[in-house]
Amino acid sequence: MHKIDLAGDWKLSSSILDNEVKVKVPGSVFNDLINSEIMPDPYYRLNEQKFTEISFSDFTYTKAFTVNSDLLNHQCQELVLDGVDTLANIYLNDELIQETDNMHRTYAINVKGVLKSGKNTIAIELKSPSSAVENAEQNNHLPQFTISMPGIGHIRKAHYMFGWDWGPILPDLGIHRSAYFRFYDEAVLDSNLIGQIFSENSSGEITAADIFIDTNCKIFEDEISEDYTELNLKYELCDEDNQIVAEANSSYGEQVKLNINNPNLWWPVGFGYPYLYTLKTKLYYKGELIDYKEEKLGIRKIELRQDPDQWGEKFEFRVNNLPIFIKGANYIPEDNILSRTSKERTKKLLDDCIASNFNTIRVWGGGIYPEDYFFELCDEMGILVWQDFMFACATYEIYDEKFADSVRAEIADACKRIRNHASLLLFCGNNEMEASHVDWEMPDRDKNKQKYLKLFEDLIPKVLENEAPYNIYWPSSPSSGGGFDDPNGESKGDMHYWGVWHSTLPFKEYKNINPRFMSEFGLQSFPALETLEKYIENEDKNIFSKVMENHQKAGPDSNQRILNYVSQLYRYPEDFRSVIYISQLVQAEGIKYGVEHWRQISGRCMGILYWQLNDCWPVASWSSIDYLGKWKALQYYSRDFYNPQLVSAFVDDTKVNVYVSNDAAESKNLVLSWELLSFSGEQVDSAQFEIEAKCFNTELVQTLDFSDNLPDDQAKESHLLRLKICEGKNLISSNTYYFAPVKYMNLEKGEVNIDVQENKDEIVMSLNSSAFMKSVELRAEGIDLFIPQNYFDILPGEEKHIIFGKTELEEFKENNGYPLSKDLLKEKIKYLSVVDTYK
Numbered sequence: 001m002h003k004i005d006l007a008g009d010w011k012l013s014s015s016i017l018d019n020e021v022k023v024k025v026p027g028s029v030f031n032d033l034i035n036s037e038i039m040p041d042p043y044y045r046l047n048e049q050k051f052t053e054i055s056f057s058d059f060t061y062t063k064a065f066t067v068n069s070d071l072l073n074h075q076c077q078e079l080v081l082d083g084v085d086t087l088a089n090i091y092l093n094d095e096l097i098q099e100t101d102n103m104h105r106t107y108a109i110n111v112k113g114v115l116k117s118g119k120n121t122i123a124i125e126l127k128s129p130s131s132a133v134e135n136a137e138q139n140n141h142l143p144q145f146t147i148s149m150p151g152i153g154h155i156r157k158a159h160y161m162f163g164w165d166w167g168p169i170l171p172d173l174g175i176h177r178s179a180y181f182r183f184y185d186e187a188v189l190d191s192n193l194i195g196q197i198f199s200e201n202s203s204g205e206i207t208a209a210d211i212f213i214d215t216n217c218k219i220f221e222d223e224i225s226e227d228y229t230e231l232n233l234k235y236e237l238c239d240e241d242n243q244i245v246a247e248a249n250s251s252y253g254e255q256v257k258l259n260i261n262n263p264n265l266w267w268p269v270g271f272g273y274p275y276l277y278t279l280k281t282k283l284y285y286k287g288e289l290i291d292y293k294e295e296k297l298g299i300r301k302i303e304l305r306q307d308p309d310q311w312g313e314k315f316e317f318r319v320n321n322l323p324i325f326i327k328g329a330n331y332i333p334e335d336n337i338l339s340r341t342s343k344e345r346t347k348k349l350l351d352d353c354i355a356s357n358f359n360t361i362r363v364w365g366g367g368i369y370p371e372d373y374f375f376e377l378c379d380e381m382g383i384l385v386w387q388d389f390m391f392a393c394a395t396y397e398i399y400d401e402k403f404a405d406s407v408r409a410e411i412a413d414a415c416k417r418i419r420n421h422a423s424l425l426l427f428c429g430n431n432e433m434e435a436s437h438v439d440w441e442m443p444d445r446d447k448n449k450q451k452y453l454k455l456f457e458d459l460i461p462k463v464l465e466n467e468a469p470y471n472i473y474w475p476s477s478p479s480s481g482g483g484f485d486d487p488n489g490e491s492k493g494d495m496h497y498w499g500v501w502h503s504t505l506p507f508k509e510y511k512n513i514n515p516r517f518m519s520e521f522g523l524q525s526f527p528a529l530e531t532l533e534k535y536i537e538n539e540d541k542n543i544f545s546k547v548m549e550n551h552q553k554a555g556p557d558s559n560q561r562i563l564n565y566v567s568q569l570y571r572y573p574e575d576f577r578s579v580i581y582i583s584q585l586v587q588a589e590g591i592k593y594g595v596e597h598w599r600q601i602s603g604r605c606m607g608i609l610y611w612q613l614n615d616c617w618p619v620a621s622w623s624s625i626d627y628l629g630k631w632k633a634l635q636y637y638s639r640d641f642y643n644p645q646l647v648s649a650f651v652d653d654t655k656v657n658v659y660v661s662n663d664a665a666e667s668k669n670l671v672l673s674w675e676l677l678s679f680s681g682e683q684v685d686s687a688q689f690e691i692e693a694k695c696f697n698t699e700l701v702q703t704l705d706f707s708d709n710l711p712d713d714q715a716k717e718s719h720l721l722r723l724k725i726c727e728g729k730n731l732i733s734s735n736t737y738y739f740a741p742v743k744y745m746n747l748e749k750g751e752v753n754i755d756v757q758e759n760k761d762e763i764v765m766s767l768n769s770s771a772f773m774k775s776v777e778l779r780a781e782g783i784d785l786f787i788p789q790n791y792f793d794i795l796p797g798e799e800k801h802i803i804f805g806k807t808e809l810e811e812f813k814e815n816n817g818y819p820l821s822k823d824l825l826k827e828k829i830k831y832l833s834v835v836d837t838y839k
Contacts, residue, residue, distance in 0.1 A: 001072060001188050001291055006063060006122070006179040008415065014059045024339075028085065028174030029059050029126070031339035042337075043617045043627075044535050045547050048168045055130040055171040062123045063206045069117035074183035077112040079122075083177025085338075087127040087158040093120055096457065101402075102156035103176075104369055104390050105410040108218070111181070127181045129157055129171045143442045145393035147553065153394035155407055159366040160333060166612070166621035170336045177371075186285040187219040187231060187252075189293050191416040194279075195470040198301050206265060206323040209299045211237065211246070211258040215281060216416075217291075219550075228252040229545035232287075236280040237297070239264070245277070251285075265320050266298025266422040267382060268359045269643055271665060274298065274382035276422065285410040296379055298422020298771035304472050306481075312491025315516035316606040317425060319384075323696050325599070325663040326384070326607030327642040328353065329361035329624065330520060333367040336616045343373040345629075349614060350377050352625060356635055357642035360384040362519060362609045365477075366392030366433035369414050369579050377424035386519075386609070387421045388477065389414065389460065391430035395448050398455040407455070408463055410746040426472035427464065429456040432496065434476035434487040449484065457482055494607075496520035500590065501622075504564055510594035511650070515605055518598055522611035524554065524562055525587035525634070526580040527618055527626035530779070534628070535618045541576040543620075552620040559620065565590070571743045571838055578837035585775055585834075587622075588633035588791065595641045596648040600659045602698040610638075633777070633791045640733070645693060647672065647733045654716070654739060656704040660725060662693035669693075670703060670725045676709055679718045679746060681796040684709050693725075710739055718746040720793075736793060746773060747835040754829060757820040763804040765825065767795045778802075781828050784815040 012023040012032055023032035030051055033039040042051040048707075071077070079092065086103040089096055093116065098109045133151030142153040149162035149169055163169035175597045182188070192215050200206040215233055224230060230251035236244050237260070246258040250433045264275035276296040283291040305316040305323075317324050317683075334341045334349065353361060361378070363370060365388030378385050389411060398404055418424055433456070436442075437449050456475050464473050472538055475482040480493035488495055495515035499505045501523050510521075526532070526543070540547035543559045552558050566573070573579045591610050598605040615627040624634035645668060646661040662668060673688040710716045716739035724734045738745065750771025767776070773794045778787050789802050804812075804820065812820045 001182055001184040002074070003183070003627040004065065004067065004071075004181040006065065006164065006181070010063045010175075011059045012059060012061055014057055016054065016057045018462050023061070023176045024178055025063075026083070027060065027339045028176055028337060030054070030172045031174070031337050032168065034337075040063040040170065042170055045540065046550055047733070048170060048550065050128075052169045052171075055169075055173070056128050057174065058125065058127050060123055060125045061175060062121060064119060064121050067115055067117060067120055071183045072115060072117055073809065075112075075185045075222070076183065076218075077110070077115055078182050078190075078588060079107075079109040079111050079179075080182055081107045081109070081175070081177075081179050082174065084124065085126075085173050085176050086129055086155060087132055087173075088326060089125040089127075091123040091125070094123075102406045102410055103158060104156055105406070105413045118415070124175060126173045129155060129161075129173055133162070134658055140397065141443075142395045142397065143440060143448065144395060147555070148393075153396045154801035156390075156403075156410060158333065158368045158390065159392050159394060160616065161336065164366065166332070166619055166623070167553060167616050168336055168619075172338070176338045180391045184290070185220060186224055186290060187217040187283060189281060189283050189291045190216040190218050192216075192279070192281060192295065192420065193467070194297065196301065200321070206263070206320055208259065208261045208264045211260065211297070211299070213256045213258070213279075213281075215252070215283075217252065217283065230286050232284045234284065236282075237416070238278045238280065239750045240276065242278070242674065248497040260299065266379075268319055268324060268360055268384050269354060269662070270357070271319070271322060271324070271382075272482055274380060274422065276379060283333075295420060296376065296422070297399060297420065298379060300422055302425060302472065304426065304474070306492065311514070311604050312516065313493075314606065315493055317384075322665055323606070324359065324384075325602055325696075326360045326517070326609065327663075328358040328362065328383075328609050329613035329638075330362045330364050330609055330611045332364050333616050334614060338368070341371075343371070346371070346374055347377055348629060349625065350381055350383060352629075352631070352635065353383060353613070354381055356639040357644065358383065358610065358638075360386060360425065360607070361588045361613065362386040362477075363388055364392065364612075365390055365428070369418070371418065374736060375418060375421040375423060379421055379628075380574075383423055384425040385421070386425050386428060386477075386622050387418060388428045388431055391455075393436065395433075395442075395451060396455055398451050398459065404459060407459065411460055411463045412467050415464065415471075419468045419471055424471060426474050427468060428477050429460055429473070429475045431477055434482070434484060435496070436722050438484055438487055440550065453483075490514050490516070492516055494519040498522075500594070501561070504561060506568055507590045507593040511597050513594075513597075514601060515598070517607040518594075518605065519609045520611045521591075521594055521608070522622035523565065523587040523590040524558060524620055524622050525583040525632055526562070526620045527615070527623075528628070528630035528632070528779075529577055529580050531618050531626045531628045531630055543576075543579055546622075551618060554621075562586070562620070569626060569741050569743060570834065573837040574839045575837075577832070581832055582834075582837055583620075584633035585791065587624075588637040592632055592637050592641050595638075596646075597643070597650070597658075599646060599661045600648060600650065600698055600700075602661055602663070602696075610634075631786070631790070633775075636790050640735070643733050645670070645725060645732045647723045647735050649721070649723060649735065649737050651721075651737050651739065654706040654710045656706070656721060656737065657700055658702040658704065658723060659698055659713055660691060660693050660701050661698040662695055667692055668693045668727060668732075670727055673724045673726070674702075675722045676706060677720055677722060679720070679748075679795070681798070683770070684719065691725075706739075713740070713744075714746070716740045717744050742774065742834060745774070747772065747838075749835055750833075752776060752831050752833070754826065754831075756826045761809075763809070763820060763822055763825060765802045765804070765829070767794060767800040767802070767831075768798065770796055771835075772796065776800075777832045779830055779832075780825070781830055783812075783820075783824070783828050785812055785825075785828070
């Protein structure tokens with residue numbers, strides 16, 4: 001096979017442009033206009049609105065290229081477009097060769113007879129997606145998420161681009177993935193469909209695996225006989241040292257089986273090493289090698305157990321026969337302008353997930369199917385992936401055959417690209433559409449329900465029967481299994497809970513919710529001040545300014561709602577920076593409350609995915625990592641509340657239930673200790689005892705009553721409870737609880753003293769204070785520095801040590817262009833605590 005890669009320089013034209021613009025492919029119109037300095041950054045202040053207007057225009061990409069005459073001798077000549085966004089007419093040498101209508105699929109277009117020797121031209125006319133959905137919606141109203149531009153269900157384009165309750169209205173368009181011509185004669189490899197069947201011993205340990213492979217090729221039928229006898233395949237499975245551990249030969253069309261005894265298994269992070277074999281597939285025609293591909297293969301068994309139990313039905317994932325308590329967050333596209341994303345950026349985000357004890361990430365259904373490198377990274381890191389198909393909060397005209405055919409092709413393409421990845425947990429039909437057909441006020445409800453069933457419980461499952469028969473399919477999130485049977489219920493399936501936030505219920509309501517699997521819940525906060533300062537001006541630094549409200553997409557009352565939650569726990573902050581800081585504390589503490597409750601009922605609940613991990617632009621949202629990659633307080637908290645071994649508590653006035661969770665496969669002998677401390681640092685009471693933290697288990701280990709120690713409000717407002725579990729001398733988990741809302745606590749103004757020492761491979765920052773400092777936030781002014789520990793308490797007489805090790809120091813130098821020194825750190829580090837936000 002030979003290729004002509006079309007990546008690189010193209011020209012962009014439009015009726016709204018004075019001249020042609022030199023642009024890059026892969027790329028997008030919005031990114032090209034920004035890079036050409038025709039348009040400003042859409043994320044700055046109110047610039048979004050200018051790009052929304054541009055989205056009603058058409059654009060054309062053109063390129064001239066040369067074809068060697070020898071290539072035209074090949075029987076098959078195809079233009080392959082891996083990502084056209086979205087509505088396009090494709091012209092080759094002025095001849096229309098394809099119309100596209102789906103951003104989420106690949107197009108392979110026969111161009112034989114249209115290509116010519118020497119100079120050729122290609123033109124891709126991109127029609128306005130905004131005009132398309134507006135016109136379609138006028139002709140046929142489809143119920144949908146009201147915050148988005150109306151009509152999103154009419155087009156197979158990432159829904160979030162039309163606006164979401166955390167995203168701007170920026171319906172970009174372009175050629176966002178690779179484009180190339182390929183030339184071949186007999187056949188080329190398309191994809192492998194791989195299944196695995198396991199042999200186990202009496203203890204449930206996997207002792208052998210049979211790998212079943214069906215290979216699909218694109219075949220030039222005129223060249224190949226009907227029985228394909230000229231086509232043969234050779235398979236080699238190699239270990240991580242590139243040694244062949246299994247191999248086989250077959251004729252095309254035959255399923256092949258590779259047997260591996262005592263395989264190295266792929267494990268999710270926290271349970272073992274994510275071992276990856278390499279499968280090499282070679283295609284021969286009459287004994288001559290004509291195509292070759294390699295792909296990574298993890299040998300692992302994934303099941304979704306839904307056995308009946310005392311609460312209804314389980315919703316429990318098992319990997320290699322071990323029950324995995326799912327811990328993670330929901331992932332949205334990393335940018336509204338896809339050209340700004342990269343493998344390095346995605347890796348940094350996934351590294352942050354690993355650092356925070358995630359084992360799973362859910363790819364939400366209103367965005368895009370991620371790039372190949374996303375899944376490759378998840379394979380390598382051991383991160384499980386819940387993969388939604390790209391349908392969310394909309395209804396679809398599935399009885400339109402053209403639309404249905406486009407969806408079939410999209411699902412098939414997605415399956416072929418994703419299905420064999422070791423990290424893939426399941427395919428999910430959509431986000432919130434089953435529940436929406438029950439809960440929304442919807443015209444023609446029965447008719448729309450039939451459309452829903454046709455798409456998600458008929459059409460997609462039929463495609464999966466052929467394209468992903470070995471993968472788990474779940475019809476919707478949330479769902480109890482389909483058919484509109486209590487889709488957001490507590491007794492079975494997965495659940496989205498939004499009473500806290502959307503109904504402004506207090507955090508304690510989480511305690512009344514007992515799901516089998518919590519796949520969405522969340523609280524909003526503002527992004528880091530350093531992030532905001534890149535996109536707003538000083539006069540915008542009020543959360544009710546026009547610019548700040550434009551960077552809040554969940555409705556005009558949402559910044560007020562953030563303050564509502566602030567008022568439940570904290571006093572009113574005195575300035576803009578304090579509002580940002582307190583909003584992040586409220587978010588972190590609220591999510592912590594929910595997570596700890598659901599871990600305390602482990603066995604009944606077997607998974608937690610909070611909403612949401614990341615942002616696609618600088619915005620007030622539910623994210624724990626903001627648009628520029630800054631950790632909010634929630635991301636620091638998640639490292640603790642997702643700890644495989646967790647000590648947690650439920651506090652009811654002066655009564656405390658203490659729990660120890662152990663999600664790991666091994667039981668642990670631990671020492672549990674607790675201290676009741678005054679804010680002056682005095683120990684009022686304490687205890688220590690040994691416990692066995694059984695594997696895959698949460699246990700109520702002690703009930704405490706401090707009514708004698710805390711007889712009145714004044715005592716409750718000036719004491720805290722600190723819990724710790726240790727394994728030998730190693731601290732495994734610690735937690736702190738209070739007996740009064742922070743706003744009533746007796747906090748004194750103090751000063752944090754900071755000392756910095758520099759060693760050979762690390763810089764150590766030590767902090768102490770003369771007064772109790774609640775939730776100390778550290779930040780470095782004017783430099784790009786990740787602080788390994790943050791949002792912590794300091795009692796008088798204590799010293800807090802923060803170590804900037806090799807990883808942090810190397811990252812700092814890469815980001816800033818010079819090394820971090822102790823003097824620079826001491827100069828730039830600033831702190832804030834709760835009492836500092838008071839007037």
